Amino acid sequence: MTRQTAENRSEAGEVEESAFDVPADSEPIVCPYCSMPLSTERQRSLHIGLDHYHESTDREQEAFREAYAEEEKELSRFRIVALGGLVALYFGFLLVYALLAV
């Protein structure tokens, strides 16, 4: 196998071939700054905002802020589920221990 050297460093803007694997039949959205292939518009907005904020245009910065805020909503929903999971785990184990490990 070919020796794949350093990881791609998105901060530095270098993208290595071996770091990505784009199937022939897919049409990736490509970052205009580092040509990193991305799956969705939102991923692209976020990627540009995170890695190329200073070089990006006002429109891209605006898109980044929107995508970030939208993401925040999704994260809040996830946090509620995660909290529920934690509570269920905790009390589940508490109950099982109370019943079994007297």
Added chain:
Amino acid sequence: MRLKGDPAKDRSSISESGGHILRRSAAVAVAVAIVAAILAFAAPAAGHAAGLRDAGPSGVEVPTWLFLTTGGGAVGASFLLASFVTDRAFIRSIHAWGTEVPAPGRLARWAVRTIGVGLLAVTIYVGFVGPTTGYRNFAILFVWVVWWGGYVASTYLIGNTWPTLNPFRTVAELLPTLDVNYPERLGSWPSVVGLLAIIWIEVVSPLADDPRALATAIAVYGAITVGGAVTFGTSVWFRNADPISRAFACFGRVAPIERTDSGISIRLPGTALSEGGLVESRADAAFVIALLYVTTFDGFVATWLWRDLATWLVGAGLPPLFVYFSVYLLGYGAFLTVFQWAIGRARSDADTFRSRAALLRRFAPSFLAIAAGYHIAHNLVVLIGLAPSVIAVGAAPLSPPQQPPVLASVPGWLTGVELAFVLVGHFLAVWVAHAIAYELFPARMDAIRSQYGITLVMVAYTVISLWIVTTPIVEPPFLAGESLS
């Protein structure tokens, strides 16, 4: 030579020597009745080294399945907890925290190197001419207790000093190099094969009990290592082909102190795992997985499950060593498959075009924190229990006492310390994988989703490992008469 954090071997072989001592001295003690009563209840007693086992189901009357589920649950819970941390700047600041100090001078390095070579010479010499009883021979005690138990722990608790201490490297550097071109296409695959080979030999041969066999093994390993380093050049050889150096380089990534080109960098433990560089190829990733796997296999062969399975397979007419070997390789194949699956999951869950190989390279190192946690859990009690033996035997390696002293009972809270290390290892691993995901994926939800498969594998690994460490040790079957040595 034992290389990897191996539950049972530490108890069933090194501690067999240690275990004999302990059991014998306990027999002398009047208190043995009380101890026996506790142990009989707790678990069959290879005893002292089974620190975790006492903390396991047996000690507190928790059913095994519940103990295992709790371990898995703790890992799952730490994933959920980590997922609450979504501030990239905060994650980055934790991982960037650190400072750098100048490297020690040439004189200090040469002092360390001289000590390394001196200890190697003494070990091999005493291994060949010292007492043949394992627990009275300095070579056995030094290699398995001091080096394997203590020194290896220092590589992930403090920092990897092996490149300096490594006596084989020192010797190789003193010799002229042939500078033969290292075949590029081999990459670091030789280290993967070497690691699997070393652990294989360690499992099926009496290296942990027989000083002569151990000294021979070290000499053979030394000849191969120095020969390879002289042929291909030291840095190439120890980077690509030497499994022990690779293993310590991996463990060293967990440690807070790391030698860099410009000096010595000090960071929070484990945070260096989130950076690229350690695992640069498929072979490097396969090495990390092998490191995790051999721990598991080494412990697994000392469980009743393996005894029953092996007995059945051998009963069906298969040669014992073939059974061991094929299951050994099949198990490694299974580990590779499971990791591939987890990476495939991460790839599709995170909806990314990053290649599987790239994801594997980045995520594989996070598992090293878990391996380090288990290494401590397996070795801390052995190390402390046998420390008096090491001192007594080390003081007079050629005429050691008939019954080297051991700590008859180690404080109970040490078990708690061991469990704490297992937990810390898991938390670190979950956190590191979390931090890597945030570095790789632009969308935070994608980063969280990418962890589903990886967390599942970590939970499974925890449950299996906890089962192995808490299951009573049985002597691996068919090896006594079938040893390779």
